[in-house]
Amino acid sequence: MKSFDFIETSIEGSVAVIELNRPRQLNSLNRKLVSELVEAMEHFDRNDQVRIIVLTGKGRAFSAGADIDEMTDDDPISLELLNQFADWDRFALIKKPLIGAVKGFVFGGGFELALCCDILIAASGTEFSFPEVGLGVMPGAGGTQRLTKLAGRTKALEWLWTGERVSAEDALRYGVINKIVASELLMEEALKFANRLAKQPPLSLRLIKDSVNKAVDSSLSEGMQYERKNFYLLFATQDQKEGMNAFIEKRKPDYRGK
Amino acid sequence: MFETIRYEVKDAVAWLYLNRPDSLNAFVAKMNREVKVAVKTASNDEQVRCIVITGEGRAFCSGQDLSEVDEQMDHGQVLRDHYGPMIKQIRLCDKPIVAAVNGVAAGAGFSLALACDFRVVSERASFLNAFIHVGLIPDSGNLYYLSQLVGQTKAVELSILGEKVSATDALHMGLASKVYPFESWEEDVAAFAGRLATLPTKAIGLIKRSLMAIPQLSFEDYLEHEAQGQRIAGLTNDHREGVTAFMEKRKPVFSGQ
Numbered sequence: 429m430k431s432f433d434f435i436e437t438s439i440e441g442s443v444a445v446i447e448l449n450r451p452r453q454l455n456s457l458n459r460k461l462v463s464e465l466v467e468a469m470e471h472f473d474r475n476d477q478v479r480i481i482v483l484t485g486k487g488r489a490f491s492a493g494a495d496i497d498e499m500t501d502d503d504p505i506s507l508e509l510l511n512q513f514a515d516w517d518r519f520a521l522i523k524k525p526l527i528g529a530v531k532g533f534v535f536g537g538g539f540e541l542a543l544c545c546d547i548l549i550a551a552s553g554t555e556f557s558f559p560e561v562g563l564g565v566m567p568g569a570g571g572t573q574r575l576t577k578l579a580g581r582t583k584a585l586e587w588l589w590t591g592e593r594v595s596a597e598d599a600l601r602y603g604v605i606n607k608i609v610a611s612e613l614l615m616e617e618a619l620k621f622a623n624r625l626a627k628q629p630p631l632s633l634r635l636i637k638d639s640v641n642k643a644v645d646s647s648l649s650e651g652m653q654y655e656r657k658n659f660y661l662l663f664a665t666q667d668q669k670e671g672m673n674a675f676i677e678k679r680k681p682d683y684r685g686k
Numbered sequence: 687m688f689e690t691i692r693y694e695v696k697d698a699v700a701w702l703y704l705n706r707p708d709s710l711n712a713f714v715a716k717m718n719r720e721v722k723v724a725v726k727t728a729s730n731d732e733q734v735r736c737i738v739i740t741g742e743g744r745a746f747c748s749g750q751d752l753s754e755v756d757e758q759m760d761h762g763q764v765l766r767d768h769y770g771p772m773i774k775q776i777r778l779c780d781k782p783i784v785a786a787v788n789g790v791a792a793g794a795g796f797s798l799a800l801a802c803d804f805r806v807v808s809e810r811a812s813f814l815n816a817f818i819h820v821g822l823i824p825d826s827g828n829l830y831y832l833s834q835l836v837g838q839t840k841a842v843e844l845s846i847l848g849e850k851v852s853a854t855d856a857l858h859m860g861l862a863s864k865v866y867p868f869e870s871w872e873e874d875v876a877a878f879a880g881r882l883a884t885l886p887t888k889a890i891g892l893i894k895r896s897l898m899a900i901p902q903l904s905f906e907d908y909l910e911h912e913a914q915g916q917r918i919a920g921l922t923n924d925h926r927e928g929v930t931a932f933m934e935k936r937k938p939v940f941s942g943q
Binding site: 597609610612613616 | 895915921
């Protein structure tokens with residue numbers, strides 16, 4: 429894979445790792461970084477060797493937010509024409525499981541990026557926050573929408589209005605993250621989880637993600653119909669035959685993602 | 687660098703002296719802040735493997751300086767702004783912290799001693815939960831730690847009756863780890879701190895983390911927390927040194943790494 433300016437990528441086994449690589453700026457997100465990120469993610473999404481994508485940040489913070497210098501002179505028309513959030517929309521279209529391994533500060537755009545992940549594992553001591561309100565603006569890359577879907581309106585309003593720092597414990601309590609691990613073991617635990625998922629049948633994971641996302645965004649009856657079609661579709665896979673045969677033959681299945 | 691405390695690092699031990707002996711080392715806002723900064727400095731200093739908090743003169747700390755108390759003040763806000771941050775900084779520290787209680791520890795001075803990992807006390811020391819005598823409740827984490835250390839029965843007694851606890855009683859009720867005679871106080875404290883500074887520092891931090899996590903974890907979750915802690919400890923040089931020394935039948939020399 430080509431080399432990037434603001435991120436670093438690697439593949440180990442069937443897990444791809446993407447690291448935000450501006451540690452001196454606490455991985456603040458500039459537009460170039462975001463477009464590199466989308467490019468890398470889409471690349472791994474199409475790479476047969478990769479089953480799971482892990483996103484993390486180099487240095488002591490996951491990301492302290494957007495690069496403010498970059499947008500001080502923006503006006504509504506320049507922002508509309510730039511259409512920078514189109515890149516962000518593409519994160520939601522990634523089909524493979526995306527695991528975020530976060531630590532330190534997860535602020536503003538960094539928090540929004542974390543909320544694009546399917547699974548979030550946080551180092552002990554991680555703090556989450558939407559500080560945009562303190563700058564006279566608000567989140568613009570999904571923060572108000574995704575946080576509300578996860579934590580509910582009550583806490584979303586409180587956190588977004590005050591801009592206060594939310595502890596990893598509270599983030600866990602309100603369903604924003606999946607688990608907290610010792611900070612020393614963040615990557616080890618994230619990779620362990622990724623490798624566990626990598627042994628599951630990839631097409632099942634893919635259509636489960638598709639169906640769960642449908643649940644977030646549509647009525648129950650519509651979602652039920654959608655789920656059913658995905659369930660039927662999996663019966664067209666070799667992995668379904670393999671899974672069920674292995675069960676009957678009392679052996680471990682070997683999934684190929686086909 | 688500091689006005690209300692004295693701070694020095696010697697042989698891997700950071701010594702933090704509360705230094706307002708004329709007012710029995712009573713807390714003023716500045717002292718809250720300086721204790722917090724000193725503990726943070728020691729926490730981040732790689733040379734430091736043990737922290738000792740003690741008092742200059744005849745008292746350990748007599749609690750809030752009442753001359754700074756204004757009847758209009760919001761007592762809750764004083765805790766949020768000054769005492770809370772100091773106590774939280776102590777709780778965040780991964781290194782062993784010893785309260786060397788040289789004399790009376792009253793009110794918030796008692797609380798400060800409770801927030802430390804060890805209380806080693808002079809035979810002339812005493813503890814007093816004095817808050818009740820001025821119609822207030824024990825603060826700065828006092829009841830949280832006290833109830834864990836001595837149990838409900840004694841916590842209620844000390845806090846509601848407000849009776850003085852002698853050094854010997856403190857030892858018997860599990861409030862203190864050691865009582866040292868007045869004559870050899872400084873050498874004894876230095877020896878205790880020196881011993882802590884030679885132990886596997888990282889493992890000590892992990893033990894502290896585990897103990898602190900217990901109240902908020904189910905047993906299942908605790909076992910997972912413990913497994914992660916042991917994984918980290920298993921990767922330290924000190925673990926390797928400990929095992930090697932055992933095989934070679936010699937005393938281990940721990941580096942704290």
